[in-house]
Ligand SMILES: Nc1ncnc2c1ncn2[C@@H]1O[C@H](COP(=O)(O)OP(=O)(O)O)[C@@H](O)[C@H]1O
């Protein structure tokens with residue numbers, strides 16, 4: 317697949333003798349050594365990655381790790397000291413200023429954390445600003461700006477001035493401005509970082525919804541791990557100018573590249589990131605609906621289990637048949653399992669269901685939960701004990717008290733791991749789904 321954006325051995329050193337610094341860094345000298353005596357700052361060191369069309373690629377790192385410098389090199393706002401940036405196959409580092417401006421207009425828009433809306437212009441005019449700069453006729457501008465405002469749910473505010481809007485709404489105007497430009501690539505630099513947690517969560521949801529509809533290529537920068545995990549198809553973790561790991565949230569959690577990343581992700585609620593597919597097991601006995609009860613009985617005997625998972629045409633999961641029913645079918649001389657398959661005893665979930673969302677299903681299932689792929693085929697099963705073991709592994713320090721003052725909005729109003737464990741082990745399903753701190 318062609319990448320929407322490709323970065324190869326990219327460096328940015330600010331200050332004097334930048335080239336010399338890059339040469340030293342490229343020779344493998346550590347950052348401090350390479351910069352010694354040069355009065356230079358190495359903001360981005362040897363970055364290489366590709367972003368796929370339609371992907372949300374998150375760049376995460378602490379303040380000062382080089383995120384903004386990196387993203388600004390992607391649209392030519394910062395000129396790289398060395399390396400290559402390709403947008404749709406076009407090498408950006410060789411473009412003349414006019415060609416760069418055109419590229420920013422046609423291909424890449426940017427949403428900042430604090431971009432000033434023009435206070436004396438309406439929401440509509442603010443949303444259509446990029447189109448005005450591109451000299452689009454007024455009627456067309458209006459139409460596209462209105463459409464963008466509709467996407468972010470602000471159509472009715474079009475004629476208001478920015479000061480009538482809340483902070484979250486103003487940020488949505490910023491998003492609308494980028495959407496109105498209708499570029500394939502969106503760069504978002506800490507776009508939601510100034511918003512308070514609830515509003516922020518809302519606008520994250522809205523971005524995900526829009527993304528599902530529009531399929532833009534988004535490079536999203538954040539210093540917030542939970543935001544990164546929520547939004548990113550893949551995440552690049554930056555430290556001191558270097559990308560230290562690129563992977564899915566799950567990959568980064570389960571296999572951190574080094575101690576720095578491990579520390580960074582130590583506080584994440586893994587049960588919200590790890591998915592059914594990461595813990596599921598091969599089902600012991602799976603039979604086609606056409607199989608006879610004799611075959612089923614043999615399968616149960618051989619696997620020493622008490623339930624058969626039954627599939628139909630195209631291997632679609634149909635339900636389960638128990639030991640007792642297999643016996644009954646045998647007694648009655650039935651030719652196959654038809655008529656005995658039940659969907660009652662076992663819940664089925666999608667392969668990308670988070671462990672946290674599995675608790676209730678697991679508690680309500682008499683037998684291992686069925687995990688289905690996106691075509692409804694049986695991909696695996698999750699016995700309750702497997703879920704509990706995964707849960708225990710996901711919370712390395714069960715004695716740690718949860719931080720009540722935490723602003724971690726992604727876990728708010730969700731059952732805590734402890735509550736869920738208790739619910740599972742006690743078979744008390746009611747606990748699951750109650751809000752943290754609320755009596756069950
Ligand atoms: N224009 C500049 N001139 C000199 N140093 C800069 C400039 N922009 C950024 N830096 C330095 O580069 C490093 C990375 O900054 P930045 O890319 O803004 O990081 P982040 O966005 O991750 O906070 C910091 O040490 C910062 O001080």
Ligand SMILES: [Mg+2]
Pocket residue numbers: 383384385506
């Ligand atoms: Mg920054």
